[in-house]
Amino acid sequence: MSLFELQKDFGAWLRAIPIDVESHVGRANTAGLAVYRHAYRAQLAGCLRETYAKTLAWIGDDAFDKAADAHIDAHPPHAWTLGEYGREFDQTLAKRFPDDPEIAELAWLDWRLRCAFDGADASTVDAAALGDIDWDRALFRFVPTLCTRAVLTNCAALWHALNAGETPPPAGILAFPIVIRIWRNGFSTRFRSMEPGEAQALAWALAGESFGDICARLVGEDAGNGVQTAGAILRDWLADGLIASIGS
C-alpha cells in the first residue's frame, strides 16, 4: 500500500467511515488509534465551542455538544486553518432546531464577529477632515469586515445579554425583520441593528449608488425628512468607522 493510500484510509477512518485501518497499522495499535480519533473530534468540538460561545451559553452544553457531533460528522474540515472550521454551523443548527430560529441567528452573529476579529484592516475616513467632496457623486467604500443580514428574531438582544453575563430575555420573533450590520472599528468588533431607512441606504451604497442617488431615493420615500435622514445616516457611518474611503 502506498503512503497516499494509507493516508487516505487513515483520514477516512478518523471521519468514522468504516475502513479496516487496523489492518494497515496492526492490531497492537488499537489504543493508539483511539487516541487519534478522540483528538480529531475533540479539537473540532473545542473549536466550535470557542467560536460559538454565545450560542453555547444559550442552548447549553448537552444540546450544543450533540449539534457539534452532528456537524463534525457532516462537515469534515478542509482548510489548512482551523479558523475556517465551523463556517456552516449555523445551518446545522437551523436544521436541528427549526422551531427555535434564534439559535441559528445567534450562531451567525458569533461566526461573523469571529470573522471580523481578524479580517482585513482598513483606515477609515475621519469626519473632521472630509475636505472638498462632491456629495452628489460621492461613492462609498466600506471597511472590508462589514457584512449585513436580515434577522427574524431578537438574537441581538440575546447576544448582548449573554455577553454581559445577564439573564437573557425570552427568545422572540420580531414584528418585522431587521437588518444587522457587523464590522470592526480599530480592534473592536461590533454589531448594530439598523432602522429600515439605514438598512436600505446601506444596501444601495454597497451596490455602488452615489450619495446623491441615495438622498434622492430617501426624499422620494419621505419628501419632508429624506435629506435629514440621509445626513444622520452618513454621520453614523462616519462615527462608527464604517467608511474606508469616499470617491466619485
Place this chain on the structure above:
Amino acid sequence: MTGQALTPFHGFGLGLRPVHYPEFLADPQPVDFVEVISENFMVEGGRPLHVIDRVRERYPVALHGVSMSIGSADGLNDDYLRRLRQLAERVRPLWISDHLCWTGVEDFNSHDLLPLPYTDEAMDLVCANITHAQDVLERPLLIENPSSYLTFPGSCMTEWEFLARMCQRTGCFLLLDVNNIYVSAMNHGFDPLAYLDGVPMDRVRQIHLAGHSQGNDLLIDTHDQPVPDPVWALYELACRRVGAVATMIERDDRIPPLPELLAELDIARRRAARFEHAAA
C-alpha cells in the same frame, strides 16, 4: 538550500499564548525569545497582527507551525506556504519550525499531528516537501520530532534514524521536543537514550520542554502540566550532548499565571547552565 546556516542563537523562552499577551505587551518579561503559533498570525488583519508587531519590537520571535503537513503524500499547500512567507517577512523570525507529521491528504485536513511510517517512501516524500518549503520560504526549516501513539509495522528505520537521514538530505535543522521523546519512548518501549544518541545533535537548534498526562493505556502529550522530573532528567542528558541551545517551555492547556512559567523557565536555565560548554 542544503547547507544553509541559521544565525546562531541561544536563550530561554516561552510559548506566547493569548492569556499572557497583556503582560508581554505591558512590560518587558525576563525571556530571551518567544515562540508563537504561526497559524494564529497568518490572518488578514486585526489585533493578532498588532500583537505580533508589538511583541517583535521587544523579543526575537520563533515561528512554530502546526499546519504545514510536511508528510502529506499529495504535497504541500502553496497558499499556506505563501501566507507563511508573508508572515515571516513581517516578523523576521529566528527560524520557522513545524512537525514531522501529516495533518491531511486530498481535500481533508484533520488539524491533528498524525504519524508517519518510517519508510524509504516516506523519507523521499518528506525530503521533497521540506526542500520545496525551504525553497519557497528561502530559509532552512526546523523540524520537530512528534509524540506518537502508534507505530507502523512497515517502518524500516527508527524515528531518530529517519530524522538523521532527513537532515542530511535536506539541510534542515531539528527542534528537539524532549517531552515528545519521553512520551513516545514510554508508549512504544524504546530507550530514550538511544534516541538522543541517534539524533544528529549538530542539527538541533531548539529544545521544547512540556508536560504530559497518563491516558488509559498511553502517555498523552497534553502540554497541560509542569515539566515532570523524567523530562527534566532527559533534558539534562540532551544538554550534555548538544551544549548551549535555545530552550522553550510549551504550555497549551491549563495555562498557569506567567510568574509560574517564568519560574519553570528558571529551572531550565539552572539545569542547562552545567552543560553550556558541552560539545555535541
